[in-house]
Amino acid sequence: MNNFELEEHIVKNIDNAIENKWIRVYYQPVIRVINDRLCGLEALARWDDPKYGLIMPNDFVHVLEEHDQIGKFDSFIIDEVCRTIHERMKNGDKLVPFSFNLSGRDFLLCDIFGIIDTTVRRYEVPKEYLHVEVAEEVLSHDYERMRREVERFRSAGYQVCMDDFGSGYASLNVLNDFEIDELKIDMKFIQNFSRKSRRIIIAVIDMAKEMNIKTLAEGVETEEQFEFLKVVGCEKAQGYLFGKPMPLDQCMYEVEARGYELEKLSEIKYYDEIGRINLLSNRPLYETMGDENSLKEERWDSSIPLAIVEYDGKSFRYLYHNMEHLNSLKAMGYESIEDSIESIMANSGTDAKKFWNALETTRLKGKAHYDCTLDGNYSSLEFRRIVQDDERCAIVFSAVNINKDGRLERAEKLDANLRYLYGIYNGVYLLDLEQDSFEVLYLGSSDNDVIENGKISTVTNDFVDKYVFDEDSKHYRKFFEISTLEQKINQSDRGFINAYIRTMTVHGDYTWKIYLAMMVAPKQALVFVRNADSIKANAWSEYYQTFPVNVSQDVGAELTTELLWDNFVRNSSLGIFWKDKQRRFVGANQKFMDYYGFRNKSDFVGKTDEDMGWHVASEPYRRDEYRVLREGAVTNKVPGHCIAHGSIRDIRASKMPIYDNGRIVGLVGYFEDVTETERNRARKFNLQETDNLTGLLNSRGMGTAVLTYKDEYDRRGNDFAEIYFSIDNFQELISQQGHAFGDEILYATGKKLSVGLGTSATLVRHSGFDFVAIMQCNNQRDVDVMADKIRGLVSDIHQVNGYICDLKPSVGGVRYSEVGDLNEMLKLGLERMHKERDSKDEKIQ
Incomplete structure (x- = not known):
């Protein structure tokens, strides 16, 4: 094929190609790395020519750019993408965001932003479904103009992605000068996949995370490459491993056949927030060891135990963990991730209880912390909530070895001050429940004879016979019972158990002592013993200080x-x-x-x-x-x-x-x-008048309210109006996000209107996603003003429960004086509302 001949054919036939649909849009899957779900589709063009067959973008895009024809081509692609999204929304098909590429010539030849925005409005496509990709090379020319154009897109609500990052010479300058949402790492780094290229990818991801920019790696072809991206925290991946560019129906079929679920629009923000966590931050990323390109001994991830879990208040699952985290679990006695989950879900063991409590505290308050010992070392566990929705939250946590992590001074202080802690106890004992051994670790009291090491049953029985008050003997033996001690401790919410036992002193009298037992390892317990009298005395002293006995004789003088x-x-x-x-x-x-x-x-x-x-x-x-x-x-x-x-x-x-x-x-x-x-009384007769979901009146309540307004009209001539309105795209939204999300939309709409309309109207959820506002009015202008206010309030809802969505209302109002009949009023109001909705559909078509 002659290049000049092909180029001439492309230039002469671009209009025919668009008109006859020779230009076809193919789509390639984008996968969220942390959950293995489809989170996007990139639109890629193919020219299916009747003369030359399938022409690839590399053969025709540069030709169109050189002959200033690229604008009409990109405008056609954008129209096809928006039309496709609109049709899928209308049919209730599942959707993910679509991305498309813009040429640098688009910004010179036409108002590309205006073209895109007009198309988006015509097809009523939520901007959250569109991501604009601009190549790094394009951004590096005419900085000021391109910066304004990028900001124009971002200010209007579009996501802007820098494509082919690292392919040119101005990558860092572009990052410094532009505010962008996502970096698309050039595929040459993944396809090369040498040690040097992996280090570059790590550096780019680390830098992007610190700048709050999302990352996507293209050109992924092997599981080895994908696993690497997962370990280093790259958020999205694209490549032949997940699917090549295909027509949309075939692409969706392949995605489903490969087992990839679609990420819901309501989940995008949730997982984007998780993706912001920099798994590489302030830690060694790799070690120079082994063969130059060997993967076996190279480290990419953090050197501290690090994990991300998803927690719903009842259970949790791992989204991410590194090797050090697995090692720390083994130090705690767990053989695997699954073993730790099973143990914590069963709520067994002191460590499991601490972890469970930390998850719940983090869910409620945003962060938590506790110290423990892992493998004989002092460790500090830090928890932080990343993001939360109604059903779950994502939590990142790390374990820092205080002995090794540059905090030796703190570890030494813990050891030194532990000796002083022993000083407040009469004795500290280690019990090995499996070996039935009782070992004295510390004895600081001369009240009793020296307790010697031995079998737990022998030592405790001997102590009971000599020193324990008769009425407390049963409690003492129960406390030290080998078969139940560990179970009782593990079932305690506090992680320890205690008992008050009267114990003989050297003078032959008895004093109260508190015995406290806690597990320090499987089948190993520590028991602490100290005098309880001083504790009670201090407590009573504080009580009497709080409530003085003498009362002022000037009763109530301060009560002005x-x-x-x-x-x-x-x-x-x-x-x-x-x-x-x-x-x-x-x-x-x-x-x-x-x-x-x-x-x-x-x-x-x-x-x-x-x-x-x-x-x-x-x-x-x-x-x-x-x-x-x-x-x-x-x-x-x-x-x-x-x-x-x-x-x-x-x-x-x-x-x-x-x-x-x-x-x-x-x-x-x-x-x-x-x-x-009144409502409770009405319920007895099945006369509930309030909608349980929104808190507004239901249709029955509307009947009662309307009669009140009509009575005022009959008695005093005060006219009233019913303004009907619905959410046109409600069915599309629930088909994408589910019925639970639909309930959230209805609740949010009711709340928005209650606050926005205040005391000026009575609000009703009439049925499904139809609402009514009832108001007194003097003339038609009052009705029109209220209708416009309702349109504005509903259209102003862009997020529901933290997730992005645009609601599109249709409104129809009617005054009672127009018809003089309540049934006709209902009929005419709904008719006008449906007429407004139909007029919108006609404009789109």
Whole structure:
């Protein structure tokens, strides 16, 4: 084939190739290293020409660039990728992020960002599904312009990846000058895979981790290469080991056939956070030993025991561990990773309990630490939570040998001060339960005869006969029982057991002593003995210091009226408020503010109930308050309704006047929410009116609420509206992430609307993913304003429970005065909502 002839053919036929779909998009899998799941697909083009057959990118991309035709080519690829994502979302197919490459000429020939963003909006593709790849060579030219372009993509929510890192001469300069999300290590380093190339890969990963940049290695073809990437902490891998570029359907079939599960969109952030951990940080990465290119004796990982586990509060599994970690487990008596998991899950042994407690503490508080001895050395275990979602958390932990890790001074201090620790005990004994041996390690009391080494049963029986108070003999023997001692210690939450035993002194009387036993190794226990009288005396002394016997004769002098009022308002379970003579709020307690969702007093101070709009029927409240302010009346537990957190609540309000020298200057009141009481009563008759998932009204509750609004319309002519809205892409999201994630979306939507709409509307989850807002209105403009506000609130939800997703609402509103019938109102509202949704679909098509 003549190169000039092929080049001429490519230039002349690029438009035909696009129009006739000779350009085909192939996809190659990207695998998350730590969990072996498909986490991405790279879009790669092939030209299936009717004359020349399959033309590879190396043969046509540079030609299109030289003839300024690359822009239309890349625009076509982007359109195909977005269309594919849209179709898969619409069909409920599983999805992972797609990446595509941009040419340097794209940034000169056209507004490539504008083209991409327009395409993304047209197909309603979440930006989280698109990663933009730009080659290192492209970024190294015209720094200022390219920096602005990269920032433009990142600011709009796209991930930007530097492709072919290490292929040029400006790699470090580019890293220094650009903010990027991911490095794609050039495949030549993996394919070479010599000691030198491995060191370069390690250095790149170490550097990228410190800069909070994700790493991806391309060109992976062997299990040996993949295992190396796993050990050194590379996050993603791509290459023929996982699959070559193929049409999408074939690619997904191959992925499934090879046993790779798809990573959910909700898991991306979770595993990205785990990937930020630098497994190489501040530790030797390798040793120069053996043959230059031998893998057998070369170290890449950290020299300290290091592991990452996933913990859900009940069980855990390893995501990563290095060889030193396995060695430390063996020092603790475990033969393998599986053995340690089985032991800890069974909650047996002191070390297992410490580890279990550390996991739980880390899950709750973010970090934990404890010291222990491993293989005869002092060791310090550090735990840190990496990331957490509703179901699990990832925890990294390491064990540092204090004796060897440059902390010899601390180890020496521990040894030196341990001698002083012995001084507070009468005796310290080592029990070998397997050999039935009792060994005296330390004896610091002359109360009894010298205890000699021997069999546990012999020593303890002899001691009971000579020194133990008769009533405590049974307890003493039970404490030292060989067959149950280890089990009792292991079952204790504290990791030790203790007993108080009365023991004879040299004077023939008895004193209380505390016996404490703990396991230090399988079948080996330490027993500590010390006087208990001094402990009790100190405890009683502290008790009497806390509660003095003499009481001041000036009873209650410190309980001022201001102090009493302040504490009552602050600690009362009632919502307390106070108003001036014009019925304007002057203040309220925290219970009141929390009930209505106020963050600051400025949200309500200086306003009346009518200003707040939280009463469906405000006249009864206004009438009662005028009676209090003008006549000095006191109202007690008057029933009523108010809107709080998007639902109509049943309350009982009490109000009374505030007098100053006989003159009424305001009122103080409080209320109780009796909705739960009413709801519990309704449950007896199967009349629940609240949606359990969102906390909003359900369809039954809507019926009750609408009747309240209609009654106000019939009596006083106050018009009201029902605004129906739904989440258009709800089904697509749950098909990708599962029904549990769908529940999270509904809950988040209800919460967002409750806070955003406050007391201005009654909120209903009508059915499935359809909602309704009911509000009083004066005209159509009020309805339109509320509809726009609802659109904005729902569209503003970009993350649910920490995971990225964009919600797309459709809204339709109707006023009661338009139709004069509740059933027609429901029908027309849903019809207008569906009409808005259909108009969006038509625009996409």
